[in-house]
Amino acid sequence: MRQKKIMALDYGAGSMRNIIGSFNGSRLDFSEIMRQQNLPVKIGENLYWDIWMMYRFALESICKESDVYSLGIDTWGADLGLIDGRGKLLFFPLSYRDPKVQSSASEVFSAISDYELYQSNGTIIEDICPFVHLNYWKKHAPEYFAKAEKIQLMANLVGFLLSGEISFDNTAASPSGMYDLRQDGWNYTLMDKLGMPDILPETDPRPDIIGKVKAPLSSGEIPIMRICGHDTASALMAVPAKNRDRTIYISSGSWVMTGCFLREPVITREAFEAGLSNENGFNGEINFLRYSNGLYIIQECARDWLNKTNWNIDYDYLEEQAFAMHFEGMIDPDSAEFTYPGNMCEKVRTYLGKVGYSGSTEKEKIYAAVLNGIAHVSANTIRDLKRILGKEFDSVYVLGGGSKSPYLCHRIKMETHLNIYAGPVEASATGNICTQLIRQGEIKNTLEAAELLNNSIIIQEY
Numbered sequence: 001m002r003q004k005k006i007m008a009l010d011y012g013a014g015s016m017r018n019i020i021g022s023f024n025g026s027r028l029d030f031s032e033i034m035r036q037q038n039l040p041v042k043i044g045e046n047l048y049w050d051i052w053m054m055y056r057f058a059l060e061s062i063c064k065e066s067d068v069y070s071l072g073i074d075t076w077g078a079d080l081g082l083i084d085g086r087g088k089l090l091f092f093p094l095s096y097r098d099p100k101v102q103s104s105a106s107e108v109f110s111a112i113s114d115y116e117l118y119q120s121n122g123t124i125i126e127d128i129c130p131f132v133h134l135n136y137w138k139k140h141a142p143e144y145f146a147k148a149e150k151i152q153l154m155a156n157l158v159g160f161l162l163s164g165e166i167s168f169d170n171t172a173a174s175p176s177g178m179y180d181l182r183q184d185g186w187n188y189t190l191m192d193k194l195g196m197p198d199i200l201p202e203t204d205p206r207p208d209i210i211g212k213v214k215a216p217l218s219s220g221e222i223p224i225m226r227i228c229g230h231d232t233a234s235a236l237m238a239v240p241a242k243n244r245d246r247t248i249y250i251s252s253g254s255w256v257m258t259g260c261f262l263r264e265p266v267i268t269r270e271a272f273e274a275g276l277s278n279e280n281g282f283n284g285e286i287n288f289l290r291y292s293n294g295l296y297i298i299q300e301c302a303r304d305w306l307n308k309t310n311w312n313i314d315y316d317y318l319e320e321q322a323f324a325m326h327f328e329g330m331i332d333p334d335s336a337e338f339t340y341p342g343n344m345c346e347k348v349r350t351y352l353g354k355v356g357y358s359g360s361t362e363k364e365k366i367y368a369a370v371l372n373g374i375a376h377v378s379a380n381t382i383r384d385l386k387r388i389l390g391k392e393f394d395s396v397y398v399l400g401g402g403s404k405s406p407y408l409c410h411r412i413k414m415e416t417h418l419n420i421y422a423g424p425v426e427a428s429a430t431g432n433i434c435t436q437l438i439r440q441g442e443i444k445n446t447l448e449a450a451e452l453l454n455n456s457i458i459i460q461e462y
Contacts, residue, residue, distance in 0.1 A: 004442070007033075007071035007222070008432035009058055011158065012231065013096075013254050014038060014299055016054065018061035019426055020068075021433035023442060028433065028456040030426070034061050040095035048092035049079060049154075055161045063216045070440070071213070072227035072432045074234040075154035076254075077175050080130045082137065082148040082199070087164065090144050093154065094136070096128035099340060103127075104136040108177075111194055115272055120190065122181035122265045122278035123174060124291070131177030134196060148199050155229030156201070156210075162224065163211025168201045169229035174280040181265055181278055208439045227435040232257050232289075233281050237431030237446065238424050239397050240453040244446065246394040248385070249289075250378050250412065251427060252402025254296040256333075258381040259289025266388065274384040282435060282446065288389075290381045293333040295401050297370050300344035305363060315404070321364035322371065322407045329357035329365065330372035371408045379415030395419040399427035409462045420462035424453065 006021045018034040036057055040047040062068070078096035081089050094101050105127035117125045125131070130153060137145045152160050153172040160166060173179045173186070178200065180187040186200045212221040228234040232251055241247040244261045251257040265278035265286050274290070281287045302313040329352050331338070337347045345366055352360040352369055360369065386392060396418050402408050403422035413420045424430045434449040443449055 008429035009073045010429040011075040013076045019429035047095040047098040070223045074231045077230040081157040083150045084147045085149045125177045129177040162213040165211035167210040170280045171228040171230040171233035225436045231428040234431040235427035238427040248396045251399045253400045256294035258378040262286040292377045304345045318367040322368040327368040329369045375411035422460040
């Protein structure tokens with residue numbers, strides 16, 4: 001079979017990647033074409049995403065590779081863009097880490113309780129969700145908000161800028177706060193209750209191809225495939241487990257998502273109180289998971305070390321030292337101060353001092369404390385999953401950036417006593433490519449995707 005080249009445009013809330021998967025019928029070979037930092041920019045008092053930099057990244061990616069059969073776009077799930085009647089973007093998308101946007105969440109939750117939202121949405125609605133963004137724009141820029149004709153969640157927004165086509169993706173809609181999981185459609189009752197206009201994209205039809213973009217290195221166009229546009233759902237398409245029913249996943253990037261796969265949602269008070277969300281996955285699958293703050297804390301510490309001490313983070317050194325020192329201090333990564341950027345090392349030191357580890361100023365201890373905390377939170381979530389579902393699990397698959405950390409995998413194994421498998425690292429891009437292959441009929445389902453990945457990449461066992 002001639003190699004089929006599939007492109008994944010994978011946008012994280014820290015970096016952007018263009019990954020090519022070359023498929024020969026039985027194996028996938030991956031190559032990274034481009035990678036670039038992606039950080040919010042402060043304009044006035046708000047934090048925004050540089051959407052035009054993201055757009056240029058997509059164009060440059062497409063220009064660098066010939067004979068691309070198709071592409072898919074996945075992004076983080078928390079932000080959105082507003083499109084006016086002329087098809088123009090009204091604002092730079094606000095970042096979910098903007099404290100001013102987060103502070104407007106109280107107005108939403110004063111109109112409807114978080115548990116009422118959970119009963120319809122199935123997800124834990126936080127102050128970072130797109131629904132809160134809409135409320136912020138409605139209040140603080142009413143004259144511009146009134147011009148909005150449609151919203152596009154982030155993956156759909158990048159696709160819109162490339163193709164001019166409005167599209168819908170239920171994996172991105174699911175954690176937005178505006179979705180009715182049981183009905184698999186928008187929650188218009190909730191939108192009306194909060195006085196929101198009808199600016200949500202149509203949920204049907206859901207074609208396999210959502211648009212096309214001109215291919216500069218050929219005479220044709222590249223189809224943009226409908227994949228799991230939410231990067232969490234995309235990453236979970238890359239879990240290389242043959243028995244998904246008995247598998248726990250820990251998708252570890254800026255955020256850490258710990259959960260399992262279900263066929264039906266579990267929307268109960270017990271699940272709500274445990275912080276467990278039901279999110280749409282591929283083809284009706286439910287991703288039953290809990291979010292926690294993750295490697296964002298290390299990323300912010302790395303910025304501190306570089307800016308304040310001119311030390312460029314050396315992960316190999318920090319991993320070696322974390323193993324050697326046997327440091328048991330840990331932070332709670334979900335403590336509020338770790339959500340916001342700035343002075344992260346000092347925040348970690350202060351927290352450690354409060355829990356009996358004062359004087360823990362060394363970068364090695366800061367690194368270990370963050371990973372210890374991430375492992376502990378994930379282990380607690382696994383215990384909640386076992387209790388609520390009344391079932392046992394055989395293994396844990398650690399995906400994403402955290403899979404590169406033997407120390408983190410070791411701590412998870414210590415806490416859970418389960419078999420730990422690490423990889424793939426570029427899980428969202430890998431799942432993006434696998435989903436495109438399923439849409440194209442090259443592989444049938446997630447089981448065949450798992451078999452393909454086990455033939456194609458190295459999975460480390462702990």
